[in-house]
Amino acid sequence: MKVLGICSGRKNGNTEIMMKEAFMAIEEKCGAECQLVRLQEAEIRKCVGCETCMVNHLKGNWDFRCVHKNGTDHFYFIEQLMREADAIIVSSPAYNLLPTGPMITFLNKLHASGNYRDMVHKNNKIGAAFSIGGTDWTNFTLNFCKMAAMEFCGSYEALVDAVHFDFVPSVAAVVLEDEMIARMHKFGENIADALLMKEKGEKPSYVGTKGVCPDCHGNMLEIREDGVYCPQCLTKAKLSLVNDELMVEFTEEEMAKNRWSKWGQDLHDNNIRKGHMKAAQGKDIIAEKRKKYAAYERAVVLPELIKE
Ligand SMILES: Cc1cc2nc3c(=O)[nH]c(=O)nc-3n(C[C@H](O)[C@H](O)[C@H](O)COP(=O)(O)O)c2cc1C
Structure with a gap:
């Protein structure tokens, strides 16, 4: 089993530390192979809005590629890792209440992923999302990460956990927060449990932070x-x-x-x-x-x- 963690925070920063805590729990509990993508380091060329991918999608032609050729950025390299993953974790710090730019840029490019979305709609992956902020000015961050996880994994029904942490502004300072680290360990265990359930043909359910919306578990109206x-x-x-x-x-x-x-x-x-x-x-x-x-x-x- 493979787990891919997509992280849009600083190298060795709070988000990455939390992702690694989850990975450690996953590896302990189910032995899945965990890999981290640092979006801040990846080169993802901005979508230029040519709509080539959308027009092909609407015609039902999945065999298309972005006008930004494979190898001129890291999009298709990461997309391949997503294809191979059984579970995908999406994470970002809050920047101006939102996730960071690389996460948004990456999601914009997902239209160029050929049959990827069709494939995950038919066969959901396990999804999870988390986010972190320096204060509590973080309103849209987790909602967006959940939406990205849903897009990467096929449906909101694919989500098994989602959680947000506030008031961690300094780099790596999350290691001071025992409760947050413990929650993140549990987050990893929840993903491992979901992977093991899926292997047995059972359907895992959502155990993350409760929202108002029963579909996306979002907390906005x-x-x-x-x-x-x-x-x-x-x-x-x-x-x-x-x-x-x-x-x-x-x-x-x-x-x-x-x-x-x-x-x-x-x-x-x-x-x-x-x-x-x-x-x-x-x-x-x-x-x-x-x-x-x-x-x-x-x-x-x-x-x-x-x-x-
Ligand atoms: C440009 C920028 C904008 C930020 N905007 C917010 C914000 O709107 N709300 C907030 O709570 N924290 C904000 N922060 C703080 C980060 O979310 C916080 O430091 C976080 O722990 C960084 O995670 P990382 O170490 O994984 O990169 C911002 C930081 C930067 C650099």
Whole structure:
């Protein structure tokens, strides 16, 4: 069995230490081979939005590659490690309330992974996520890491554990926090248990930090004109006050319309198709009308860079 830990923090920093604590527990409990990817060291070229991968995906053609050729960055090297992994752990520190840039850049490139997503949708891997912050200004970090883990592992149902730790600003200082280290050891044990269960054909369940959304275990709500939603799953929630306590409820009917369900994914793909079709039909008008905006050049000219 193989476990891949994708880490977007500093080399030998808090996130990496926590990942290694989990690895030690996994190795002790089930002997799985654990490997760490340091995203901060990996070269991942930014998605340029050419949409080659998306257009191929919508046509059902999985045999495509990113315009950034294999070997010009580390994307496909890491993607291959993901293919070989039975479990994937996604982790990041909080930077400006979010995960760090390399994690976001890496997730943006996942569209270029050919049949990877289709493969994991059909056969989920075990997933887990954790994050860490210098203070408690960390709101979106774990939610994003869980979303990345879900994308890498096929579904939110693949997640077995997720946890966030606050108030660790200094490099490696997490070693002072015995409770956090113990929780991370348990996190590793939970992944090992899930791997062993899966091997026996049993389905592991989620044992991570409880959120409000039963699908993604996220703890955010978005208020729209027509109601309240889980912003991650786009599942509509029902709010009520019971004895001055706010209750959040998601009906089965609304949960079936989760954006990550087959129904949601198909709707999304169809919406993209519709948008492209409209653009294809209007391509002459687009070519004509966009001239005005292209000629209206206000972008600053970026200076030459100094080579360090
Ligand atoms: C550019 C930058 C932005 C940061 N933003 C936040 C933040 O928004 N909230 C927070 O709690 N910590 C923030 N931090 C602190 C890190 O999350 C914290 O130091 C963490 O432990 C780093 O993990 P690492 O050692 O694995 O890299 C920030 C750090 C940096 C360098």
